[in-house]
Amino acid sequence: MLFFCCPxxxxxxxxxxxSIKIISRGKGKxxxxxxxxxxxxxxxxxxxxxxxxxxxxxxxxYTEIMLPSHAPPDFQNRxxxxxxxxxxxxxxNSQLAREIELAIPKELNREQQILLVREYVNDIFxxxxxxxxxxxxxxxxxxxxxxxxxxxxxxxxxxEWGAKSKKEYITAKNGERIKLKNGNFKTKKxxxxxxxxxxxxxxxxxxxxxxxxxxxxENEITExxxxxxxxxxxxxxxxxxxxxxxxxxxxxxxxxxxxxxxNREIKAHNRILAxxxxxxxxxxxxxxxxFKYKEKQPPEQNLIEILQxxxxxxxxxxxxxxxxxxxxxxxxxxxxxxxxxxxxxxxETVNSVRDEYDNIRITLKEVEGRLKSLAELVKQAEIxxxxxxxxxxxxxxxxxxxxxxxxxxxxxxxxxxxxxKYLKENVNGNTLEVGKWKTDIATLTERKDKLxxxxxxxxxxxxxxxxxxxxxxxxxxxxxxKRNIEYER
Numbered sequence: 272m273l274f275f276c277c278p279x280x281x282x283x284x285x286x287x288x289x290s291i292k293i294i295s296r297g298k299g300k301x302x303x304x305x306x307x308x309x310x311x312x313x314x315x316x317x318x319x320x321x322x323x324x325x326x327x328x329x330x331x332x333y334t335e336i337m338l339p340s341h342a343p344p345d346f347q348n349r350x351x352x353x354x355x356x357x358x359x360x361x362x363x364n365s366q367l368a369r370e371i372e373l374a375i376p377k378e379l380n381r382e383q384q385i386l387l388v389r390e391y392v393n394d395i396f397x398x399x400x401x402x403x404x405x406x407x408x409x410x411x412x413x414x415x416x417x418x419x420x421x422x423x424x425x426x427x428x429x430x431e432w433g434a435k436s437k438k439e440y441i442t443a444k445n446g447e448r449i450k451l452k453n454g455n456f457k458t459k460k461x462x463x464x465x466x467x468x469x470x471x472x473x474x475x476x477x478x479x480x481x482x483x484x485x486x487x488x489e490n491e492i493t494e495x496x497x498x499x500x501x502x503x504x505x506x507x508x509x510x511x512x513x514x515x516x517x518x519x520x521x522x523x524x525x526x527x528x529x530x531x532x533x534n535r536e537i538k539a540h541n542r543i544l545a546x547x548x549x550x551x552x553x554x555x556x557x558x559x560x561x562f563k564y565k566e567k568q569p570p571e572q573n574l575i576e577i578l579q580x581x582x583x584x585x586x587x588x589x590x591x592x593x594x595x596x597x598x599x600x601x602x603x604x605x606x607x608x609x610x611x612x613x614x615x616x617x618x619e620t621v622n623s624v625r626d627e628y629d630n631i632r633i634t635l636k637e638v639e640g641r642l643k644s645l646a647e648l649v650k651q652a653e654i655x656x657x658x659x660x661x662x663x664x665x666x667x668x669x670x671x672x673x674x675x676x677x678x679x680x681x682x683x684x685x686x687x688x689x690x691x692k693y694l695k696e697n698v699n700g701n702t703l704e705v706g707k708w709k710t711d712i713a714t715l716t717e718r719k720d721k722l723x724x725x726x727x728x729x730x731x732x733x734x735x736x737x738x739x740x741x742x743x744x745x746x747x748x749x750x751x752x753k754r755n756i757e758y759e760r
Contacts, residue, residue, distance in 0.1 A: 288374035297364030299685030302353040309406035309418040318357040330410035337403045343430040371419040550733040651690040658687035
């Protein structure tokens, strides 16, 4: 985890990670395969007869299955639990399990990490009737994390699987059922549990942050985590993009990826944003002090004259010393070029730089966001086109032939379906304007580069302003020292 300073509370804020996703047969996934991989076990999926052997997988620190009190005891066996799920879900598009991936605070020791995860899982998921399969991974790379696989279908009190949803009749204002033209009554689908509600995701995310922070505090560790986005936290950083499994694995092996390079660039730019913000805050505080004690340090005094005084040799320890002439020349040139002669005028300049910085920062976030969206559109469109013919072939089949074809081409079909869904949700009309999107990316990238160039100029300008601050402070101290010597005489 990376950390950022938080001066007000005396804490450092850790980067928060909590992803929630669905393991779906329709996307070519298997609950048994996922469980085998997370736990590092060898499991056979009775649904398709495929054996998944991950016994050679390293970095598995802890595994456990946690069950509600009315669950069958044999669900403690990982193969039994997830094959039971595979069996009850009949559809080829069934949602098999929900997976939550959590970054665990590395400042906690292993025992504390396990206790934290177990308490979280028990309180949030098992207590409401979910079966949970926990796997804590740690490859000693500073990234301990937990995979939590959760059942999505409720268990009845007798230990048998219940229905995910039920039909309810829709009634008119008078309470009577509404009859359709075909003679049936109008109904709606209602979930039997509230686990799919959007509000639950926010609850699960915030609960993890709250409990993790409790463990950190109890163990006298100053780090804290925050489940909110940068925007909701009031932070100005540009969000990084999601690496994905393949890119993450390559990056961990030391292999650079395009998405990894993008994130490194964003992180470097975020450091510049933080640096500029800090410089502006420091200068504004200094200027506020100058104005506060203006009776001792007149803000109307000519800044160039103050700096020119520094160019005069000063006798220190029987030797004459000259204040850095190169820096003085640079500072005086900056003041002259920008027609800054007084402290109030310097304050106006800092305010102007701050406003320009805010405008650049806001525009950059918009540009980066649009670039991210366009890049994803291009990626999904290319996947869609690459696997379209294969999917047509799959769609033309039926029965056992369709099932066998899907098993054989799991990955390609899943990628196509995910791409198709994404494009339907994010493209107006049916036209995939890949050429236009790529042109827009090139245009926005050029604009982004210009904005960052402007940002670097603002940083350099603030550096000069900071050096002027130091020179003015030195001149004022020299003046005070000289005045005190004269007073003593």
